Amino acid sequence: MEFTLRPLLVAAGVIGATFAVGWAADLVLRRIASRHPAAPLWQRLRRCRVPLQVASCTGLLLSSYRTAGVGQDHHVGIDRALTLLLIASVGWLSLRIAGAVVDSGYARYASASHDPARVRRVRTQVALIQRVVTAVVMAVTGAVMLMQFQAVQTLGTSVLASAGVIAAVAGIAAQSTLGNLFAGLQIAFGDMVRLGDTVVVEGEWGTVEEITLTYLVVRTWDERRITMPVSYFTSRPFQNWSRGGAQMTGTVFLHVDHATPVPLLREQLHRILKECDAWDGRSWSLVVTDTTPSTIQVRALATARNADDIWTVRxxxxxxxxxxxxxxHPYALPRINHTPAPGREP
Structure with missing residues (x-):
């Protein structure tokens, strides 16, 4: 009877303690969040409840299963399995905490800042920081889990003995990948291109949709996705229409006849712009910029809030x-003359 009752009591105690830890942590965070509504960190930390409970349950089982008399002939295997699960849950908890801290910092900055360009810059940096932290935590967690096996420990000792040669070979083999990695960090903290920027690359116009440590995705106006290595933006010229502000100036060129009433055309341009919701009202103009023997070139200029609106205005x-x-004034449209010039015989 004792051999049956003891494991049940230990299991019930572990489950009860696990739920108690999760409930207590959630209650504390909820109260702190209610006292500090302007700080989003505490509310986001509540998402750590599940990995916290898993880590707590695993730790309690690891320290108490022997007391229950379970698996007396398999202590090594059970210890190793619970240790691996504990390491994985701690890594999961670390990722949740790091994500909550980074997200809350970005949320506070975005709500306090009135500059969209700076918000996009911080958003880009936050996204890359999260990817770096995730990669580091996963690598460390995996390494610690592997070190629980004796064979891996022996292999690790021999690998460290020849670390110089391996590092040199790996550096040569991964030269392109490492180049993209450092280019991604340069883009994030050099403010070259940000999430949401309007860019023109390889003759394609689009919006930066995703930035990772190795590649960048541009969504074109017709909803295609162009995936490019981030090293492209550090080694080649490209147009960034959002840098320095989203406001833009657009032009429209028309070829018309010399007899075109330019002052009336200018007034008509102003009427068109006043009826166009995409025009921001900052500036407009219409001037004759060039002439040819058969036509004149007229340039209409207008401004808009962003790249999408300037396309609509144009x-x-x-x-x-x-x-x-x-x-x-149909006579003002360009045409080809077929009659001879005055004073000359046909």
Missing amino acids: CAVREGLIGWLRDE
Whole structure:
């Protein structure tokens, strides 16, 4: 009877203690969060309840299963399995805590900052920091788990003896990967390109959707995804339309006849812009920029809040001016003359 009752009592005690630890931690964090509503850290730390309970349960089982008289002939295997589970749960808990700290810091900065460019910069840095922390924690956790096996410990000793040769070979083999890794860190902290920036690369216009330590994803206007190594942005020129602010100036060029009433065309441009919601009202103009024997070149200029709006403004201006000329002054549209010049015989 004792051999049956003791394991049940130990198991019930471990389960009860596990739930008590999780409940107490959640209660403390909930009260702190209610007293400090402006600090998002405490609310995000509540997501650590599950890995905390797993780690607590594993630790309690590791320290008490022998008291229950379970697995007397298999202590080595049980110890190793519970130790591996404990290491994995601690790594999981560390990732949750690190993620909560980083996310709360970014949330507070984003709510306090009124500069969208700075917010995108911090967002990019936070995303890369999280990836670095995740990689480091997973690597350390995996290494500690492997070191629990005697064969791996022996192998690790021999590997450390020849670490110089292995490091040299690995450095040569992973030269491209390491180059992209350092390029990713340079992009994150050098403020070259950020998440949400509008860029033009290889003749393609799009928005930076994802930045990792090795590659960058650009979402084009037609919803295609272009994946590029981050080293591209540190070694080649590219256009970043969002750097220095999202506001943009767009131009529309028209080729019209010399007889075009430019002052009336200028007034029509202003009317079109006032009816266009994408125009931000900062600036506009219409001037003659060039002339040829058959036409003149007219440049219409307008401003907008961002790259998407400037595209809308340019299309509206182009369509509105051409439609107005067609309806009101059709002679102003360019044409090819087939009649001889005055004073000359055909």
